[in-house]
Amino acid sequence: MTTLIKNGVVIDTExxxxxxxxxxxxxEGDVIAEVGPGLPDVPGAEVIDATGRIVLPGFVDTHRHTWQAAIRAVAPDVDFPGYMRRIVGELAGRFRPRDVYAGNLAGALESLDTGVTTLLDWSHIQLSPDHTDAALRALRESGIRAVFGYCNGGDDFEEGTRRVRERLPDDSGLVTMALAALGPEIAGEERALVEWRLAAELGLRVTSHLGHSLDGAASGLDFLESNGLLGVPTTFVHALNYTDEHFKRIAAAGGSVSLAPVDEMNLGMGYPATGRARAAGVPTALGADTVVCSPGDMFSLMRTIHLLExxxxxxxxxxxxxxxxxRMATIEGAEVVGLDDVVGSLRPGKQADLLLLRTDTLGMAAAHDPIGAVVLNADTSSVDTVIVAGRAVKRGGQLLHHDLATVLTTLAESAEAVVGA
Incomplete structure (x- = not known):
């Protein structure tokens, strides 16, 4: 099938x-075939009139605990220790598989609704194989492009990781896999050694919360280097307490950084290291992290990182x-999750993941710099059309393919069951 998007103001990112x-x-099908002015009509093509629209690559969220959609704003003013007590220590254990499904589906649809076409789901809710199955099923049904970051803190960690890898054996589908490691700062060096070596064996990228404390940041990086573990592509989530020299070492090893600027400031974790990481040559991107105390859209994240830097x-x-x-929200995000040859820009041959933003609103009209307007003026109401792998998942401001009333009712029931338990 051919789709022609005509007469938009086009932004590319690569x-x-x-x-x-x-x-x-x-x-053409699921692939971008051509970009340029006045492309010829194709008989039988679906034509999308993008007059009054900005056309750009879909956003890439490099770190989100998607299952937490059912506990949105449950702790809006909490600090990081309080978050660990309330969310990880108290609420997470109440989640049934059906609650994980409800949260993952609603969270993925929320992402699509706001223009996020690729999501790294950092999923640390593997209370049983049924919980894992529910998370994966929701991602697949949502229609989003997802990297399932599998994190299992239990004794069946290796078995569970292998089981998921068998189900997601390569990067050819919409849902692929990464190993979401607890890492040396959270689980200790012995466990981290197993995590990184297992990732290497299974051909998985690693994404891990690293750099939370100054002492832990330095010793954790030293540990990974001294054991030769940074040969495994690794994303350092938050990376708050690394020095400029640390970032140079991360860059030399081929590492990347995922920042959650709203979370990092709101939870009192520290000031995002955006400029220092990028200056050292580290690919650095954005993640919503958790909606328990942060917004879930890329517009908020782009504005926050622009303001803070x-x-x-x-x-x-x-x-x-x-x-x-x-760039951090698109092609740099794709690089961080290992999909920069697949998505993140409008280069012909890449997957057709893109979005159309309205400019016929008071908040977007008469914008002289379209890129400035996307970052500083657009919001979730601007998202008119979202396409993933050549398939429209949102048109005319409305999500397609899902009964949203049922999705929202199921999410509300899950929220009541988890928080009211």
Missing amino acids: PQPVVLGRADVRI RGRPDGAGLGFTTRDAL
Whole structure:
């Protein structure tokens, strides 16, 4: 099937965000075939009139605990120790498989609704194989492109990881796999050694919360290096307490960083290290992390990181631009999750994951810099159309393919069961 997106203002992001001007996008099946002005009509093609729309690659969320959609805003003003007590220590254990399904489906649909077409689901709710099955089923049914970050803190960690890898053996489907490791700072060095070696054996990327404390950051990085574990592609989530020298070592090892700027500030974890990580050559991207105390959309994250970096007390972040923020939300995010050859830009041959944003609103009208408008002015109401792998999952501002009333009712029942238990 051919789809022609006509007459939009097109933004591409590779190698850097650039406004291509008024142009068309031709999609063949699930792949971007051509981008340019005045593309010829194709008999039988579906035509999407993008007049008054900005066309750009879909957003990439590199770190989200998707199952937590049922406990949104349950702890809006909590600090990090309080989060660990309330969410991990108290509420997580109440989740039944049906609650994980409800949260993952609603969280994935929320992501699509706001223009996130690729999601790394950092899933640390593997209370049983049935919980894992429920999480995967929800991701598949949602229609999102997802990297399932499998985290299992139990005794069946290795068995469970192998079982999921058998179900997700390669990167050819919409749902693929990463190993979400507890890491040396949370579970200790002995456990981390097993995690990274298992990832290497199974050909998995690792994503892990690293750099939470200054002492733990330094010793954890030393441990990974001294044991030769950084040969496994590793995403350092938060990475708050690394020095410039640490970031240079991470860059040299081929590592990447995922930041959750709202969470990191709201939970009192620390100031996002955006500029320092990127200056060292580390691919650095954004994640919503958790909606228990943060927003779940990329617009909020881009604005926050733009504000925090430019507002650094030392003034060193004033060179950070809206183009940098958009790059982090698209192609740089794709690089962080290992999919930069698949998504993140409009390069012909990539998967057709893209979105159309409205400009015919008071909040978006008369924008002189489309990239600046996407980062600073657009919001979730601007998202008109979302396409994943050439398939429209949202059109005219409405999600397709799901009975949202049922999704929301099921989520509400789950929320009541978990929080009211």
